[in-house]
Amino acid sequence: MLKSVLLILMFFMSLSAHAVVILQYHHVSEDTPSVTSVTPAQFRQQMAFLSDNGFKVKPLSEVVESIKQGQDLADKTVAITFDDGYQNIADNAHPILKEYGFPYAIFIAVEPIEQKYRDVMSWDTLNRLSREGAELANHSWGHEHLIRHDINETQDEWLTRIEDNLLSTEAEILAKTGQHLKMLAYPYGEYNLQLEALLKRHGFVGFGQQSGAAGKYSSLTALPRFPVAGVYAELSSLQAKLYSLNMPVLALEPANTQLSMGNWRPELKITLDMSDIYPHQLMCFVQGQGAVKPLWTSENEFTVRAALDLPAGRSRYNCTAPSKATGRYYWFSQAWVRPKNDGTWVEE
Known part of the structure; x- marks a missing residue:
């Protein structure tokens, strides 16, 4: 034992x-x-x-x-x-x-x-x-x-x-x-x-x-x-x-952080190793829009998508989940970057 x-x-x-x-x-x-x-x-x-x-x-x-x-x-x-x-x-x-x-x-x-x-x-x-x-x-x-x-x-x-x-x-x-x-x-x-x-x-x-x-x-x-x-x-x-902790991401799509024209609400699909994660405890956050519940499409795959257009410039989707074993949090962030609607970039 x-x-x-x-x-x-x-x-x-x-x-x-x-x-x-x-x-x-x-x-x-x-x-x-x-x-x-x-x-x-x-x-x-x-x-x-x-x-x-x-x-x-x-x-x-x-x-x-x-x-x-x-x-x-x-x-x-x-x-x-x-x-x-x-x-x-x-x-x-x-x-x-x-x-x-x-x-x-x-x-x-x-x-x-x-x-x-x-x-x-x-x-x-x-x-x-x-x-x-x-x-x-x-x-x-x-x-x-x-x-x-x-x-x-x-x-x-x-x-x-x-x-x-x-x-x-x-x-x-x-x-x-x-x-x-x-x-x-x-x-x-x-x-x-x-x-x-x-x-x-x-x-x-x-x-x-x-x-x-x-x-x-x-x-x-x-x-x-x-x-x-x-x-x-x-x-x-x-x-x-x-x-x-390092979120156990096995696959994700789209992998490209630069968004194509007009795709201002990207749907992110992530496949995880679920050995140390309960799906109901995973939560995602869209920068500037708050918490978004993931949509589980299988036992180890979920999608998350912004409800509103992401603003021109840089944005993030963040997802976290506590470890079954330790209670410490797995943490993952996907970066996005997009131009303005006319294809030009935000001046910085």
């Missing part, structure tokens, strides 16, 4: 063994836009929580390699990332991370550094942080909306331009810092199937801005991260996410 119980416990523990929560920050500052910021006090509180509660903060490249190889990750594994390379990361975040001995990654665009933007770190500063353990990775040449075509640009011309952009950025990071991690954070969290295929062809790993724990059920060209800023900057909001 005891042996059977132990086997069952080991089975349920194995369901979450590959999960890692990847945190995404932009600014750590009191005088930057709140929608992309946490204050230094909030950041210190969050890092203290990780330290005091047994979280294992690992280098991003290490957890990516573990996912690639199907290796187990310790429970409560976390990776910390920063987008854009703002100077306040060096001034305010780095000393706190160094105090706790936490590794982290910075995704950088080359053009703002070369043009010496006032609020962006220099190559000298980035190299200093690199020598102290920071990983430096690709965020495109000029922080472009990568999925957007130039005027009269063909599909092949667009793909060639983006390929040149990403490879040139990677080469420049290597030349200036010696780092060559082949990890890309999509600017604005925007990507599509063609961009994912490009990354795969060149051996890159891609990171979005859709929420959820990452692991063996995640696409290596669209790994999720939890944005920490604005209304999500408080520790009370972050705690549940830190304990989240």
